[in-house]
Amino acid sequence: MAVGALPVQSEATLLADIRSYGTFDSSACYQCGSCTLACELVTDAANFPRRSIRYGLLGLRRPLLGSLEPWICHDCGDCSIVCPRHAEPRLSMATLRRYLTAQYDWSGISAVLLRSKAWYLGSLTGVAVLTFLLILGYHLWKVPMTVGQLATTDLGLEHMFPIILYYTLVVILFPLALLTSRVYRVWRWTMTGDGRSSIPFSIYAAEARTYIYQSATHSLMRKCPERGRWRAHWMLACGTVAMLTIKTFGLRWFQTDNIYPLYNPQRWIGYLAAAFILYGIGDIVVGRWRAQKEIYKETKFNDLVFPVLIVLVVLTGLSVHILRYIGFGLSCHYVYALHIMAATPLLLIEMSFGKWSHMVYRPLALYFLAVRERARQQAPATEVVPHAIG
Numbered sequence: 001m002a003v004g005a006l007p008v009q010s011e012a013t014l015l016a017d018i019r020s021y022g023t024f025d026s027s028a029c030y031q032c033g034s035c036t037l038a039c040e041l042v043t044d045a046a047n048f049p050r051r052s053i054r055y056g057l058l059g060l061r062r063p064l065l066g067s068l069e070p071w072i073c074h075d076c077g078d079c080s081i082v083c084p085r086h087a088e089p090r091l092s093m094a095t096l097r098r099y100l101t102a103q104y105d106w107s108g109i110s111a112v113l114l115r116s117k118a119w120y121l122g123s124l125t126g127v128a129v130l131t132f133l134l135i136l137g138y139h140l141w142k143v144p145m146t147v148g149q150l151a152t153t154d155l156g157l158e159h160m161f162p163i164i165l166y167y168t169l170v171v172i173l174f175p176l177a178l179l180t181s182r183v184y185r186v187w188r189w190t191m192t193g194d195g196r197s198s199i200p201f202s203i204y205a206a207e208a209r210t211y212i213y214q215s216a217t218h219s220l221m222r223k224c225p226e227r228g229r230w231r232a233h234w235m236l237a238c239g240t241v242a243m244l245t246i247k248t249f250g251l252r253w254f255q256t257d258n259i260y261p262l263y264n265p266q267r268w269i270g271y272l273a274a275a276f277i278l279y280g281i282g283d284i285v286v287g288r289w290r291a292q293k294e295i296y297k298e299t300k301f302n303d304l305v306f307p308v309l310i311v312l313v314v315l316t317g318l319s320v321h322i323l324r325y326i327g328f329g330l331s332c333h334y335v336y337a338l339h340i341m342a343a344t345p346l347l348l349i350e351m352s353f354g355k356w357s358h359m360v361y362r363p364l365a366l367y368f369l370a371v372r373e374r375a376r377q378q379a380p381a382t383e384v385v386p387h388a389i390g
Helices: 014-019 034-038 050-057 061-065 078-082 089-104 109-115 117-142 147-152 158-191 201-206 208-217 219-223 227-249 265-291 301-326 329-353 355-378
Strands: none
Touching: 014 050, 014 089, 034 050, 034 078, 050 061, 050 089, 061 089, 078 089, 089 109, 089 158, 089 355, 109 117, 109 329, 117 147, 117 158, 117 301, 117 329, 158 227, 158 329, 158 355, 201 208, 201 355, 208 219, 208 355, 219 227, 227 265, 265 301, 301 329, 329 355
């Protein structure tokens, strides 16, 4: 057996498991490697999509779980364009990312939601309905009000701010805690294993800047042929992170009934974040609609719900702001309830178990890949530091 190689076992059930998460066309692909040659992001350390797809076709579950490559793919679609068999490697890579997301989740909830449209929509709807019931119960028993008063009374929002502060922290920090708890599982599967050399902590520390840099810049996407995709995704990410930061650390300042002048940072920071999000989502959706490419015709339904939800959250938030400033208190109250009902499932379901989780996994994969490369370069000539399990 070659130095550093691990015995692996083929599992006949793996292919069916992967296909339960989306398109994975094994019958058309004959492993010509055209997809890998066409990808601008391929390196010696990250050779895809052929290798990742091959793991699935051969039933190699452990090497697939130890692979970082599906996350390094940035979904540009060039591989599907050049594929002579129309096997749609782009869709296969997207399916592998959903499969890996489910495997990282120790609760098993992601596996259910990512494989079933009914459970996915049901969970979003259920959380929204539960949020509505909490809002209704708060007004009927905590304020307290009658149903008639609730329907006709023009209230301000300040009475909700203390409880909303804690509510917001819970629905933001709980999903972040869940995502963070999975990092250990990703690390164990991709960076450790039988027969692998131990990577010193100093190398992890030396490459920590890679995670910060990739999270902040999404620089690898600039290599994709459609340059506008990077700008749209970067603006979407910046706007989303800005909103989460404001809601987590500055909610007392940001959420108020005080009327601020236009030049106050409380207003223009919120406007900029909303504009970035709407531009990013709009450019992505319009770009795909205009592309007229086969690669966009089978986008997973779950991938479309995320942009719809985030646009709904932004538009209802802006509407609350406008209605409050022009003095429509009752309408503002109703729209604020809709805003909370849209934001809660977006955070608790999408960020915890859905597409939004890739905001953690993609820069993490690039960080771990950089750690592997530095460890390989620093290893003695006689020592082998494998690229992946198996």
